[in-house]
Amino acid sequence: MNAIALEASFALNVALLLMLVAIAAAIAWTRSLVAAILLMGVYSLASAVWLVVMDAADVAFTEAVVGAGVSTVVLLGATLLVRPGPVRVDWRRAIAPAVLVVGVGALLVLAVSGLASFGDPSSPANAHVGRSYLVETPNDIGIPNVVTAVLASYRGFDTLGETVVIFAAGIGVALMLGFGPRSSLPQPPVQPGEHHVVLRVTARLLIPLIILFAFYVLFHGDLGAGGGFQAGVILAVAPILHALVFGLHATTAAIPAGFVRGVAALGVLVFAGVGVVCMANGGGFLDYDRLFMPRVEAMIPPGLLGDPTHSHNWGQHFGILLVEVGVLLTVSSTMVTIFYGFAGRATHDVGSAR
Amino acid sequence: MNFVVTHFNYLAVIVLMMTGLYVLFATGNLIKRMIGLALFQTSTALLYISLGKVAGGTAAIKIYPDSPEAQALAAQLDPAYVAQFGVSGVVYSNPLPHVLILTAIVVGVATLAVGLSIAVRIREAYGTIEADEIEAVRAREPGE
């Protein structure tokens, strides 16, 4: 059993990578945009499985919900609005890019030849800082998931930047496409007697479960794979599913676009606010050890939640949680803003912009 | 040949990157180009993850040292290997690339959304999303 796990890991690695290459080639080859978008989703799912094999559980989580979920929906929304013809292929125009790509590939192979071989535990990448995180996290942060510890605490500033990037994308899409549904949305071609009662019932059952699962992922991020970002995307999937099944107008009636935008900004404020509070208490920006004023910190009973050794990590626990909540707010509301922007825009023709 | 075996992951990822770049540069359709860009960015992520894999390692979510889970994982590996590269008896993969790639994936989806929204506006302003047709329309405009 044991040796088999190692061999299976290697075989899966190779098989999935070959599968990814095949899917990528198919994406390049196909002329159907729908097929390309669908294959992109399949690519994401396959790469997510590969990521699990590579022990990157958190990344697999994110790649699946983002790549297969949000990206696909956004691509579909955009394709609807641009109503493209088939992708044209002009072989004469493909030669220069091919030469360029081969050049880049050659440089990449050259670069890769200087790297340590795959899986080497003593390679510089794995031996230096990466290993220090594994050794130091139990003492510094005190949570089991090292990825969350690095993400939210050691490199919390990166995560603030990441949240801001998402926020910026929300701003960009809102600037380009507006905020929500127009009155003149196209009517779908429905056949007489056609209906989707099964989907409506299933969606009604699923939406509360999705929201519940999102909060589980948020609060479980310290202990296992997951965290604010993944939870945010999953939370955003609930209104997206609602809009897909019950219509965008019903969704915006429940969750107005302005509210969503406000929450996105609020999330950034929560994250940065945690940093400022730490600063006000005499620490550095995002130094969660100083999240509580010394007076408050003294009041925390040692051994709260049954962990006597790590009571000095309370600031870290709370800081990470608050920061993840900020990420969740921004990510989920930005994803919903983006969906509203794409799904809610009516198709325009030339000259009728705005 | 040995190089191909020890660096197989990197080489496969390079093929993926080249495919993405090729799609990006060879097609005129703006949506297909965004797909190519997404493919390229995702493949970069795969390179980082390959860098952080440790042979025989497990996900960097701590397992309590003496739990049966930890013992089962340690039993798969040579004890000397575990002693040298493990952290309290368990060999973990490197968490840092995972963190970086989480950020990069987010950046990727942000770029995708903004790029597609611009593509939609291009369609509304020019009536096409083929790069050469846009060029043709632009060339006819005054001031060029």
Add this chain to the structure above:
Amino acid sequence: MTLFEAIYVTPPALTAQAPILVVAGPLIGASAAALSPGARTAWMVSVLTAAFALWMSVAVVTEVAREGVVDYALGGFAPPLGIALRIDALGATLALLIASVGLLGALYSGHALSSEVYPGKHGLFQAGYLLCLAGFLGLVFTGDAFNAFVFLEVSSIGTYALVAVGEARDRRALPAAFNYLIFGTVGATFYVLGVGFLYGATGTLNLVDMSVRLAALGDNFAVQAGLAFIVAGLGVKAAIFPLHGWLPGAYAGAPSLVSVFLAATATKSAIYLIVRFVFDVFPTGGFGQTFLALIVAPLAAAAAIVCSVQAIFEKEVRRILAFSSVAQVGFIMLGISLATTGGLSAGVFYLVAHALMKGALFMGVGALAISVKARTVEEFYGLGREAPWSAAAFAVGAASLAGVPLTMGFLAKWSLIAGALEAGALWVVATLAVGSLLTLVYVGRLLEAMFFRAPLPGATRAHEAPFGVLVPLLVMAGLSVWFGVDSSLPESLSRASATGLIGSAR
């Protein structure tokens, strides 16, 4: 430095936190601007935030002048485990530049924006503007290779959307923004790839730690190709010659505020990061400088000539200025690739000078375009008499671009020639001379059009820009003259930057 010591009033508690406040302030301001109810409130938030960022960067500059290098560990974790900000003289110089242009731009946007952006979107627009500001400031302050990527993307994603907003005036902004997005993202991804290779070879992302480990490593394909990817990736953002394709369209199409801000800061912060990697992270005299001298310098020289010629044959004023930017980036990179103290400090001085003059020029174009939608050179005929103040400020910027004495541009060219002669690089001097002559041609054409031509028959008459636009414009142009006469501040900053870089690498 005396100027700042005189006006320097910052509480010590804030001084200690100033490096992070420079970056975090605009981030918080951006969310506040997005939340603000009206266009006016959003503008005020924007101005206040930019002013705060400028105040804090002044505090950082003073601190750097006293200490040499300022380190700030985020999250209370010492690098390389945590992310650290590391501000040397060059970073402080650029932060001061970016924050000043940011504040002037924010002031300018009060009036200029209303004619270009739908009022209901001002809040989001200002939020995007502040995010760009935060991104550029973070980029020059961070001491972590991956964190730099994050800030690169913060600024870029904001910029793509802001450029595209220019479609309200000119629909060509849309394909330009898309092009910029594709180029910029490929560039950023190349940067990430390069950082990945450096990480794979050194195991760290902290720039200081990385330089220590690289010095011990010696030659390695991963490291060398990594640097090539980093320079190529950042070269896209810095518009180094063959990678500049996105720039003219983006500068020409963007709303004038965005053109001003991008022209003054975007390429500069990317150049900063290239300099940082080549001189600070890579060992002195090693592969980095060879790469710069053998590959980047010839391209920069080509840019200085080719793009100046392109600028001469352009019809649109903004595109002339944009091509001129690419050529001037060539000059800056020429100075930097000399890799001597003189060359580097000339490059940095030129960089500051160029930011100020291009800021003034694009602001001037924007101010003139408020009353008439002038785009081409013909449409600029006679504007000098109709809007004298805006035109005068534009002329000052143009004079600085051409290198007229008593402007900053003259000193910049002078120090570049001095640096090249000192390094014995005569071909740089020759390139500079040819490039400057070409610059004179297109600048002369612009000034002639504005001051010595009668307006086209039937053209609408322009009138002077509103006061709120004029003040930042005149300040920006005034700075070019002020520093052209009393150049002690930029001179000392660029000298300190150069010695810091060459010295720190030894």
Add this chain to the structure above:
Amino acid sequence: MLLAAGVAGLVVAMGLMIWRAIAGPSPYDRMLAGNSFGTKTVLLIAVIGYLFGRPAFLDIAIAYALINFVTTIALMKFVRYRTLAQPLCSPHDTEAKDG
């Protein structure tokens, strides 16, 4: 041993789904293949979680199942109805239209 064989079987099944997704011919075939591919990845994650001794990965499997469903619905609406914003008909709506 049996688990490893199961993994192999799932990977082969995934390959077959990719074939169907590429070959089409109708978009519904592709969507079917995509959806079925998703279900197989859910199972694969579950099995390799046990095989590698980390059953906590099941959380990821749940997320896959959810996302897979939403993506399939979005694709279906795209191909069949050319809109993401309009609601799917309930039986009540259709009756009203018929009458």
Add this chain to the structure above:
Amino acid sequence: MADAIHWIGGGLVFAGTLLTLLGGVGVVRFPDVYTRIHAASLTDTGGATLVLIGLGILSGFTLETLKLAFVWAFVMLTTPAAANALANAAFSAGHKPRIGAFQIMKGESSEGAGPAQRDGGVAP
């Protein structure tokens, strides 16, 4: 006892994947959309049930069993619903089944006919 659990659980997992694999063969070999949906959705739910029960037996009764039950519930909820939606949409879009009573009645063949059958008007 542990050995028996190992074999029974592993056997169920293997049987489940075998079922999935057979379904995969069906998806590749069957002639039209409806039969392919049939092959995929039945074997997916059946295979998932077997695999997840097998894993449940392997893990004993822990928190993971609960998660397995959740995965099972989600798969059982979503896969048939999605299959139904696809078949519904395909039928109302004008795809005719290729085999079975319907075709004999109408005497039509389906594959490649009608504008709605192309990739929603997007593909060539």
